[in-house]
Amino acid sequence: MSTPQIVVHRDKELMAQAAAARLITRIVDAQAARGSASVVLTGGRNGNGLLAALAEAPARDAVDWSRLDLWWGDERFLPEGDPERNATQAREALLDAVPLDPKRVHFMPAADGTYDDADAAAEAYAAELAAAARPEDHGPVPAFDVLLLGVGPDTHVASLFPELPGVRETERAVVGVHGAPKPPPTRVSLTLPAIRAAREVWLLAAGEDKAGAVAMALSGAGEVQAPAAGAYGSRRTLWLLDQAAAARLPRDLYPPASP
Numbered sequence: 001m002s003t004p005q006i007v008v009h010r011d012k013e014l015m016a017q018a019a020a021a022r023l024i025t026r027i028v029d030a031q032a033a034r035g036s037a038s039v040v041l042t043g044g045r046n047g048n049g050l051l052a053a054l055a056e057a058p059a060r061d062a063v064d065w066s067r068l069d070l071w072w073g074d075e076r077f078l079p080e081g082d083p084e085r086n087a088t089q090a091r092e093a094l095l096d097a098v099p100l101d102p103k104r105v106h107f108m109p110a111a112d113g114t115y116d117d118a119d120a121a122a123e124a125y126a127a128e129l130a131a132a133a134r135p136e137d138h139g140p141v142p143a144f145d146v147l148l149l150g151v152g153p154d155t156h157v158a159s160l161f162p163e164l165p166g167v168r169e170t171e172r173a174v175v176g177v178h179g180a181p182k183p184p185p186t187r188v189s190l191t192l193p194a195i196r197a198a199r200e201v202w203l204l205a206a207g208e209d210k211a212g213a214v215a216m217a218l219s220g221a222g223e224v225q226a227p228a229a230g231a232y233g234s235r236r237t238l239w240l241l242d243q244a245a246a247a248r249l250p251r252d253l254y255p256p257a258s259p
């Protein structure tokens with residue numbers, strides 16, 4: 001478990017641009033060290049804002065897109081191409097604009113009849129993750145280089161909501177989620193143990209409606225009540241915030257924001 005580091009940016013646009021620059025560097029470094037890199041994407045405005053900023057970043061061509069594995073932290077269990085699917089939004093923000101290897105883009109299953117329900121889809125995704133894990137990963141999912149998470153105003157991350165069964169899961173890597181308070185209600189999500197297999201976990205939050213959630217998760221709350229508190233990487237846990245989302249954090253937790 002790594003102690004959270006907090007970085008506060010002036011506003012959400014700067015936060016997205018700085019996170020995109022940071023992600024480019026991390027991918028390039030991982031590709032230089034090991035030949036490829038793996039990133040887990042999140043849904044939501046801030047995750048998509050990061051992808052859109054990456055699409056605009058001049059340094060994006062430093063990434064070898066054909067040697068990047070992409071996974072998802074969660075997905076809304078809807079038909080392929082639905083505008084509310086995280087995959088559809090990620091395609092629009094970035095993925096359709098860069099030369100990825102389709103074999104390395106691991107979409108979560110869609111509600112297209114292949115799987116009976118979100119639980120069966122979750123099981124299939126867990127099998128895909130297990131097949132990609134190498135012995136040195138020491139577990140049923142790969143040791144992702146960077147796993148991105150948006151933080152909800154109720155402290156949810158991926159589709160792990162406070163007090164729902166998903167956040168209590170300790171065995172399975174992926175679960176079907178039913179009755180999510182954020183629509184749509186049926187989803188597929190990585191669990192906390194799968195999230196914690198990542199080398200680096202980056203949590204993104206912007207806006208005043210996130211200030212309470214950020215303060216709660218970083219002030220010692222339990223992960224069942226505050227799922228974001230249980231999201232950390234084996235080497236690094238980074239909270240990337242704008243000033244509004246950081247407003248209720250004790251000032252001694254982070255250095256002043258850039259002007």
Ligand SMILES: O=C(O)[C@H](O)[C@@H](O)[C@H](O)[C@H](O)COP(=O)(O)O
Pocket residue numbers: 042043044045046047074075076086149150151152153156157158159182
């Ligand atoms: O499928 C989803 O909705 C997400 O993966 C979810 O966990 C999201 O990241 C948070 O709700 C934050 O969303 P915002 O960045 O839009 O606030």
